[in-house]
Every structure is written in structure tokens, then in C-alpha cells.
Amino acid sequence: MLLDKRKHHEIDKLMESFFRGWSLDENQYVYPGLNAWKKDDTIIVKAELPGIETDDIDISVTGNHLVISGNKKSEKLKDIEYHRQERRYGEFSRTLFLPFNADPSNVEATFRNGILSVTVPRAEEDKPRKIAIKTN
Amino acid sequence: MAEKVTEREKQDIKPINDAELTRSGRTYQPDVDIYEQNEDIFILAEMPGVSEKSVDINLERNVLTINGTMKEESPEGYELAYSNFEPGNYLRSFRLSDEIDRDRIEATVNNGVLKLKLPKSQPEQRKIVVKSA
Numbered sequence: 001m002l003l004d005k006r007k008h009h010e011i012d013k014l015m016e017s018f019f020r021g022w023s024l025d026e027n028q029y030v031y032p033g034l035n036a037w038k039k040d041d042t043i044i045v046k047a048e049l050p051g052i053e054t055d056d057i058d059i060s061v062t063g064n065h066l067v068i069s070g071n072k073k074s075e076k077l078k079d080i081e082y083h084r085q086e087r088r089y090g091e092f093s094r095t096l097f098l099p100f101n102a103d104p105s106n107v108e109a110t111f112r113n114g115i116l117s118v119t120v121p122r123a124e125e126d127k128p129r130k131i132a133i134k135t136n
Numbered sequence: 137m138a139e140k141v142t143e144r145e146k147q148d149i150k151p152i153n154d155a156e157l158t159r160s161g162r163t164y165q166p167d168v169d170i171y172e173q174n175e176d177i178f179i180l181a182e183m184p185g186v187s188e189k190s191v192d193i194n195l196e197r198n199v200l201t202i203n204g205t206m207k208e209e210s211p212e213g214y215e216l217a218y219s220n221f222e223p224g225n226y227l228r229s230f231r232l233s234d235e236i237d238r239d240r241i242e243a244t245v246n247n248g249v250l251k252l253k254l255p256k257s258q259p260e261q262r263k264i265v266v267k268s269a
Contacts, residue, residue, distance in 0.1 A: 033220035036218040037215060039214040050182040050249050082171045114247045114249065115184050
């Protein structure tokens with residue numbers, strides 16, 4: 001099945017109006033779809049990845065980059081006749097720029113019912129520090 | 137280098153006979169692969185967020201309907217900052233051209249993909265004798 005390349009106008013709009021400081025990679029055709037939530041110094045990202053095995057998903061965090069990539073493999077089946085082939089397979093990668101530098105050693109990920117959930121905490125050294133003002 | 141996978145926007149379903157669904161929220165048309173292997177028809181439908189408990193499969197006459205609910209809640213206390221997808225329902229119907237042995241239908245859900253095995257029923261021997269005039 002060839003991939004249907006359709007622009008994500010809706011996303012672009014969301015990006016502009018909703019949350020400055022987040023941006024996506026240059027690729028305007030995005031896979032997988034992502035949702036992200038924020039609370040204080042933690043970001044939760046969920047990605048729709050139906051039909052992928054955990055071993056075929058890679059998550060990496062460097063500085064303020066979160067990269068979700070992998071390979072969706074198709075089943076190799078013999079002696080079959082397709083009626084329809086709409087599901088898409090192949091390599092994918094998406095980069096999300098976080099609003100802070102992350103702590104890579106405390107990133108947690110779970111995968112359930114085809115939805116990947118990644119929790120990314122802010123690095124301790126990236127957190128703002130209150131500066132005490134000395135009085136003479 | 138394998139082909140890069142990109143996503144179509146999720147397809148909202150078209151209202152059936154202009155009738156809306158009673159349940160509010162978005163309803164998507166899941167992407168499917170359908171193939172025949174030996175005497176079985178297989179349907180694989182992508183329904184991320186759906187588990188074996190939140191999917192209904194119905195075969196009425198020769199129309200097969202799959203209906204799944206995405207059980208995916210927002211993390212509590214968090215504010216949505218960026219969104220590509222909304223929770224909703226998945227709904228799709230197919231008209232089957234072959235007789236299906238209902239008793240042997242098998243359904244599994246794995247990693248957000250519903251897999252249905254629909255065994256064709258053995259055709260009855262019904263020979264039509266052509267009489268000569």
C-alpha cells in the first residue's frame with residue numbers, strides 16, 4: 001500500500017496557536033500521531049502505534065529532543081489473496097522538541113493496546129533556581 | 137532502506153443514511169487489511185487504544201460490523217499541550233460475499249490491531265438438474 005501523503009494543516013494551526021516553544025521536525029507528513037501533556041516539570045507523550053512490537057520501537061532523549069522511531073514490519077504471508085491493503089508499513093521517526101532539557105535516565109515508557117506512553121521528566125540541573133538576594 | 141511510513145489523517149466515518157451515532161465524540165474508520173488464505177478470510181483492523189473488552193463484532197446476514205471504543209484517558213492533573221489524535225470510536229462494516237461459518241469465527245486483539253478469522257462455510261451440494269423440454 002502506497003502511503004497517502006496528506007498535509008496536516010490542523011497540526012500546523014495547533015502549533016501556532018496553542019503552544020509556543022514546541023515544534024515538530026520538518027516532515028509535514030507525520031507518523032505516528034502524537035498527543036502530549038504537560039504538568040510542571042514533566043511531559044507525557046502518547047503515540048498511536050498499532051500493530052508494532054515493543055522491540056521494534058526506539059525511544060531516545062538528548063537534551064530537549066525526544067525521538068520516537070522504529071520499524072513497522074509487515075507479516076510475510078504465503079498463498080494469500082488480498083482484498084484490501086490499507087495498513088502502512090515501514091520505518092518511521094518523529095522528533096518532539098521539549099520545553100526543557102530532559103533527564104534521560106528517568107524516562108519511562110509503556111506500550112499498551114497499540115499506544116506508546118512516554119513520561120519525560122525535566123533534568124534537575126535544568127530547573128530554574130531561585131536566587132537569594134543578599135542584603136547588606 | 138525501507139519505505140518511510142507516513143500517516144494519513146484518521147478518517148472520520150460518513151454518517152449512515154444521514155443518521156448520526158448516539159454516542160458523541162469522533163468516530164473513525166479503521167484502516168484494514170483483508171485477505172483470503174485457503175478457506176478463511178482474515179480482517180486486520182488498526183484500532184489503537186482498543187482492547188478485547190472494548191470491541192464488538194456483529195455479523196448480521198452477510199454484513200459484518202466492527203465497533204471499538206478507544207479507552208484512553210488523559211493523564212490526571214496534566215494539561216494537553218499538543219494533539220494529533222482524539223479518543224473516539226472505530227466503526228466499519230463490510231458486506232461479505234461468501235457464506236461464513238459463524239460458529240468458527242475467531243477474534244483477537246493484539247497491540248491495538250483486531251484480527252478476525254472468518255472461515256467460509258462449506259458449500260452445500262446443491263446440484264440443479266436441468267430438465268430438457
